Amino acid sequence: MKLLRIIQAALCVLLLLPFSVGVSLASSGGPALPQQSWGFHGPFGQFDTAALKRGAQVVVEVCLACHSLKYIKFDQLKQVGFTEMEVNALASTAGKNRKDALLSAMDADAAKESFGIVPPDLSLMTKARKGYENYLYGILTGYLKDEDKAAVDRALEDDTVSDAEVKELAMLLSMDPHHPDKIREVARRIKSGDNFNKFFPGNFFAMPAPLAADGQVTYRDGTHGSIAQMSHDAVTFLAWAAEPTMADRKSAGIKVILYLIVLTVMLYAVKRRIWARIHH
Amino acid sequence: MFKSIMAWVDERLPITEVIKSQAIEYPTPKNLNYWWNFGSLALMVLIIQLVSGIFLAMHYKPDAKLAFDAVEHIMRDVNWGWLLRYMHATGATFFFIAVYIHILRGMYYGSHRSPREILWWIGVIIFFLLMATAFMGYVLPWGQMSFWGAAVITNLMSAIPVIGEDLVVWVWGGFSVGDPTLNRFFALHFLLPFVVIGAVGVHVWALHAVHSNNPEGIDLEHKDTIPFHPYYTIKDLYGMGVFLILFCVFVFFAPNFFLEPDNYIQADPMKTPAHIVPEWYFLPFYAILRSIDFLGQMSKLVGVIAMGAAIAILFVLPFLDRSPVRSFRYRPISSKLFWIFVVDCFVLGWVGYNPADAVVLGSLPIVYVGRAATAVYFSYFFLLWFITVFKIERPLPVPKSL
Amino acid sequence: MSMVDQHEENRRDFLIMATSAVGAVGVAGAAWPFIRSWSPSADVLAQATTEVDLSSIQAGQMVTVPWQGKPVFILHRTTQQIEAARKDDGDASMRDPEKDAERAKKAEWLVLLASCTHLGCVPQPIGTGEYGGFLCPCHGTHYDTSGRVRKGPAPKNLAVPHHEFKNDKTLVIGKALA
Structure with a gap:
């Protein structure tokens, strides 16, 4: 009986969830975003190292021409599976050294002159737009x-x-x-x-299609660089860049939740034993 | 050894006696249900917020040029920094979940009725302090929502006749929200939780003076009470376990669920996001504010007054309800009104989340829904008074004891 | 309270003990992230090493580079300086006897933590003290061309920080921690 009550309380809280999700989906106009499957979503989802390495290559070779990722240093790419030599090679394609941040070669004034705006930093991009990864994928493929x-x-x-x-x-x-x-x-x-893009609110924006041709990036691992493949990889890498601690968070989370379940079950048993003295 | 030290201390400061009378033997109704857990849950979240907040402050920089980067520094570089920050952000949400349920529980079982008015008032003050603290805390990450939320909410004060405009400039410390604003909000966000702690102390003091209400809403005889320890210590601990599981699911697996994407864009005073929304816990009040839009010049002032009144009316609630019976268990009309009120709060929240010019259910401008829901909100308080003062409601028979 | 089963009350309740133990583990575990949040963060750890380009430092020249927030002297020693240092290797009067070869991994490069072992002042550059070495201005300690204390109040030689020659031109001071 008491347990039922607590479930009721939890349900009240959960009532909030569909309500806000429903609203946020309903309020975005335009065509529905492509719903890609992202292996790193969900409580057990982790990043695919191969995809991250490919994505890093796309981001460094293509995106970095105009955009920066100011919160990521080349050296950090070791965390996604690159060796020090590969990191050095990647850094030198961008004219940088491995201790530098992933900053664009284009300076802000020049960018403003040619595009009218300074291209936004991409470090947090997958967290900073409604639709998250699917939105970015939509932008990259929506030309x-x-x-x-x-x-x-x-x-x-x-x-x-x-x-x-x-x-x-x-x-x-x-x-x-x-x-x-x-x-x-x-x-x-x-x-x-x-520049027309199906998924950009208002349809026109300053960025010309960054991934315009199949095979624009020659992947080191031999994967064929279709636009869809490059977009998916680039977004995967940007998702990592937005929160490099995600893997730590999830692995800690699973341990914490399992621990709490054990503790709570034990507390419930103790509670029943103690209260048995009253409801006999 | 320990006994003799305690004896020495007790002669000078009666710690043992206070703990014994207030925390161990303190007589508590034996029929409290799980809705009574939310007071201790709110206290637990307060402690989580204090500890995580103090540690965050050790890495944060309250400077308009550095604040956004400082939060990312915490997220990326500081050991377990992501946990501190997600705990604190999710903690704000769970604080309000606990507090709202705690308030609604009081309203349903008549915990605000005589002789518990002062206890209730202190609670309303705590609620108000919490809203102020949460609002200022939300400004600190200095994202787009932080900035524009601060701009909109501080601008509410400009509705005050005569001094409004000057008052806003004074609060900002400039001609718009800026570095001075961020700096003072940080100082206050650090200070207010300690004020809340003090207020919670008085809240508990007031509670222990008049003792807990209970689901029956009746005054209990001593035989119907049980010692707080171990019965309610263990029940509260069990409740905390359940609550923490839910809390941690969000902290570890959906930490951005309650955050807006726009707040991951650094504050830009030159550009307002297309659709700004406050945090979910302010949405019902925000909806009330926006639903007053039909009074021309006066709309702004009346809207602000209505929003303030929506909270302030809680202060007079103990005097609006004139029924001889406290608990809504025995009040057929009041309990129905109560549930309408609860649903109405959700409707207001939904209205607040949507853009002001949204159209719902085919062709209905959402502002009409907002106006109706605002009317329902205030009607609850009026009707509660009306049906009790004119004795329209006939309470069911109430048991004399358990 | 009369319903309380005395027997049960007096028994050492395993369940309650176990639950308390599990709870205590949780509280200790929850404290850990807070404690760890004080340890040097990733961006600080990334500063654990300093790379120095040696190609532009001429023989006889000394540069001061910051490493972990402290000054480090890098001296490109001349043959005379090396010889002066080696000559005194066996000096019995030395307060903190050390062989020059133990201090300089490569004879022509001397790397010193520029913090006087007396009270932490930064000594003056090469050639300012007796023995052709460094003089600490605060309390007059003289260090020789190997950075060993020879005169004055300091108790120990200038410390040699961990360093490695990545190649002929690049010196890495410190150990990588990140």
Whole structure:
């Protein structure tokens, strides 16, 4: 009976959870984010070393051109499985030494001049956006393919976009077909060279597609660098960079919870024994 | 040896007697249910917050240029720093879970009724102090939500006629939220928990003067009480075990569940996030504030007053309820009103979480839901008075003893 | 209270003892992260070693580099300085006798923790003291060209911090801890 009561209390607390999750999903507009499977999610999930090493390569060779990861030093990459030699090699591709942080070669003023904004630091990126890893994956893969761009150009060839073309573009751009004017305007901006991304709120932003071609990064482990593969690896690495202590946290957590369960069961037994003196 | 030392001390300071009378033999109702655990649970979280907070302060830097990096330094470099910080952040959430249940338990079983008004008032003061402490603590990581939360909440004071604008500048120590604000909030966030400890001491003192209420809401004879130790020490410990399991699930496996992604972006005074929300424990009050938007010029002031009144009304609650019976177990109408009130708090929270211009259930602007829920919130207190002062509610027969 | 089973009360209750023990382990375990949070953090540990590029230090030249927040003298010794140090190896009057070869891993490089063993002042550069070595300005201790105390109140030779030559040009002071 008493146990039932405590379960009731716990349920009250848990009531909060679906309620806030539901709301946060409902409030984000635009197409649904791709739901990737991330091996490091969940209480037992750990990072895949091979994916981390590949991701580090993508981040250093591609992202670091404009973005920094100011909270990560090259030396720390030993934690994801690189040897000191590999770390040195990776650091030298970025023109750095292994004691340096992963800072972009591009300075803030130059970046502001060419993009209009300073590219944000990526150290915490997977924790700093709604949708987390899936959002970043969506951004990396949400650009238009060349044939999609060609389709947009075709639609605009005669300078007008017919209703049939609006329908086609709506599919292509994952936009609401009930707002043809908006689609027409977006098509014009795409043609003029603005960077369109399905998953970015507002669709246009300063970053041109960073991973634009299959095989853009030649992986050292021989994995084929498709855009999806590179994106997944890069996001995996960024998730590690956002919280390098995650593995420690989870392994400590499992021990702590197991300990607490044992202790609580024992306390419950003692409680029953002591209270038996009253309810006999 | 130990006995003779204790005898010497007891002659000068009666420690043994106080412990014996207040913690061991202290007569406690034997029929308390598990809802009575949440007082000791709140105390446990207070201790977790104090200890983790003091250790965090040893690594934190209350400087607008350094604060955000200092938190990441704690998360990445300090040994077990991630645990200290996640404990403290999750602790704030669990503090409010415990305190809200503790308050609702008091409201349901009539623990605020005579002769426990002062006990109740001290509790409301503690609640208020906690909200202030939590608010200032949330500013310290100096993320976007920290900054804009601080900006919005401090701006509430500008609603005060005549002195409002000057008062806000005084609180900020500048023309906007900035380094001086962060610095003083850190000092107060460090100080207030010790004030809370003092207030908790008085709360317990007041409790022990009038003794615990119980689910029946009746005054108990001595035969219906049991010594606090070992009965309630063990029951409280067991409750703490269960509570800690839930707490640790969040600390270790979902530490960012109650945090907003925007707070992992460093504060930027030039750019407000698209959708700012307070921490969940402020959402119902935030919803009340926002639901007063139909009074033109006066909306802001009235909204702030309504929000303040939503908390302040707890002070007069002991006098609103005129029923001869304390416990809602024997009060058919009050207990239904109570559950409507609880659901209403969740509705207000949901309204507070959503953007002010959200549209729900097809085409219903959420602000209407907010207004209705605000009306329900205050109606609870009015109706409680109304049905008891005019004796509309007929309490069920109450047992004389257990 | 009359219902209390006296027998049960008096028995050493194994369950309660065991639960108390498990609880005590938990409290001690919970204290550990707090205690450990005072130990040097990862960024501090990363400063445990200092790498020095030796290629620009000419013979006879001395540089001072910070290592773990303390000054370290790196002296590129001339042949005369090495000989002066070795000549005195057998000096029986030395307060803290040590052979020069034990102090300088490579004869031409002398690495010293620049903290006087008397009361912790930083000695003055090479050539300021008698014996061609270092003079501590605070209380007048003289160290020779091997950093050994020869005169004055200091009890011990200047300490030689742990150091390794990674290659001909690079000196690493300290042991890596991270």
